[in-house]
Amino acid sequence: MICYAQLILLSRHSNLYMPEIHREELISFVEKMPAFPKSVQRVVQLTSEANSSAKDIVQVIESDPVMTLKILKVINSPFYGLPLKTTSIQRAVVHIGLNTIKNLALMIAAMGVLNPKNKANFNTQQFLLHSLTTASLCKTLAERLEISQIESSDYFVAGLLHDFGKIVFAEFVPMNFKLALEKSIQENIALHATEIEFVGMNHAQAGKLLTEKWNLDQTLIAAIDHHHYDTPDDNIMKDCVFAANQISKKLQFGFAGNPIIEEFPDNIIARFGLSLDDLIIDMGDLSLLRAEAVSLLNL
Numbered sequence: 001m002i003c004y005a006q007l008i009l010l011s012r013h014s015n016l017y018m019p020e021i022h023r024e025e026l027i028s029f030v031e032k033m034p035a036f037p038k039s040v041q042r043v044v045q046l047t048s049e050a051n052s053s054a055k056d057i058v059q060v061i062e063s064d065p066v067m068t069l070k071i072l073k074v075i076n077s078p079f080y081g082l083p084l085k086t087t088s089i090q091r092a093v094v095h096i097g098l099n100t101i102k103n104l105a106l107m108i109a110a111m112g113v114l115n116p117k118n119k120a121n122f123n124t125q126q127f128l129l130h131s132l133t134t135a136s137l138c139k140t141l142a143e144r145l146e147i148s149q150i151e152s153s154d155y156f157v158a159g160l161l162h163d164f165g166k167i168v169f170a171e172f173v174p175m176n177f178k179l180a181l182e183k184s185i186q187e188n189i190a191l192h193a194t195e196i197e198f199v200g201m202n203h204a205q206a207g208k209l210l211t212e213k214w215n216l217d218q219t220l221i222a223a224i225d226h227h228h229y230d231t232p233d234d235n236i237m238k239d240c241v242f243a244a245n246q247i248s249k250k251l252q253f254g255f256a257g258n259p260i261i262e263e264f265p266d267n268i269i270a271r272f273g274l275s276l277d278d279l280i281i282d283m284g285d286l287s288l289l290r291a292e293a294v295s296l297l298n299l
Contacts, residue, residue: 026201029172030209033113039064040109041215047102047153048217054098058089061105070108071101079295099153106157107132107296114167119174120181122166122257125297129254132293135159137244138237140283141272145236155240157216158223162241163256165206165224173199181257191258192228204228239271246276247283253290 036044042060046052062068068089075092076085086092093101110131116124138159142152169177180194192202208225223237227245242262248254249261264276272279280286 023201026168026173026199026206027209029168030206030213032172033168033210033213036106036109036214037064037067039067040105043102043105044214044216054093057098057102058093061089061101067105067108071104074104074108074296077295079292097149099149102153103135103156103160107135107160110160110164113164115171118170120170120178122170122174122177122181123255124167124170126255127163127166127257128297129290129293130248130256131160131163131254132296133251133253133290134162134241134244134248136289136292137247137286138240140289141240141243142236144272144283145240147236154217154220155237158220158237158241159244161207161211161216161220162224162227162245163203163207164210165203165208166257168206168210169195169199169203184257185259188259190228190260190262202228236271239268243268243272243276243279247280247286250276250280251286251290253286253293 035041039060043057046057046060061071071089072086072092074080075096076082080096082095086095089101111128114124114128118124135156136159139152139156142155143149147155166177169180176198177195180191180198183189183194183197184191192204195202204225204227208221211221211224219235219237222235223241226235226238227241243264246262246264249258261276264272264274264279269275274282
């Protein structure tokens with residue numbers, strides 16, 4: 001394996017390496033990322049409005065034939081095990097619920113921005129497995145804290161998108177990101193620290209910019225922005241993302257480039273009443289959660 005020091009020497013002969021990246025440049029890279037389809041943006045907007053009806057949301061999804069086909073493909077997969085094939089979003093809502101339909105729409109839209117052939121050699125399949133399992137774990141933890149089913153749907157989205165800033169780096173500053181990945185793994189340093197060194201911004205900060213571009217909820221944006229910071233605050237979503245992220249890494253549900261598993265700080269232990277290892281034990285068999293994520297990846 002080429003060490004990161006050798007990569008630095010090699011990369012400086014390549015136009016892929018940008019030794020000084022200013023915040024303005026990074027913001028411009030985020031602006032070049034694909035926007036969510038208008039149908040998905042409208043679904044996000046409607047689900048945040050108290051007076052929206054399920055009928056309104058279903059109509060928006062069904063007005064997008066591509067999105068509808070992809071969602072129906074997921075719903076009719078063996079994982080959901082529906083007794084009869086479902087051919088409409090309206091009927092799908094009856095079987096699996098509106099919140100799941102919303103999550104699937106956002107998941108499909110997010111997966112659509114990935115480039116598996118990025119020059120950073122960032123493994124997007126393993127990344128997605130980590131993202132999807134973190135999403136499900138985040139929602140499960142929210143329900144554990146008695147967050148309502150409607151609100152816990154947003155926790156799924158926060159878990160799904162918490163690392164998507166890495167996709168910006170892999171796409172637009174691939175050699176810098178590759179150097180950050182190499183140093184993180186070889187020296188056992190948190191990736192968000194080596195990103196600051198080689199990129200000038202960490203993936204959580206880039207994720208904040210990206211989710212702002214996608215017009216997501218401010219609480220969700222803040223949870224993504226601060227998911228590596230354990231300072232006590234009232235953002236329950238941030239704490240759930242932090243905990244879900246560590247659980248996914250501990251159980252090796254995919255890999256998103258960061259070798260460091262952070263033990264729970266005091267405020268996270270206080271939130272859940274358990275340490276990382278004890279919480280994993282208390283949650284029981286999580287293999288089904290991973291199986292669901294793998295099923296989605298294979299569609």
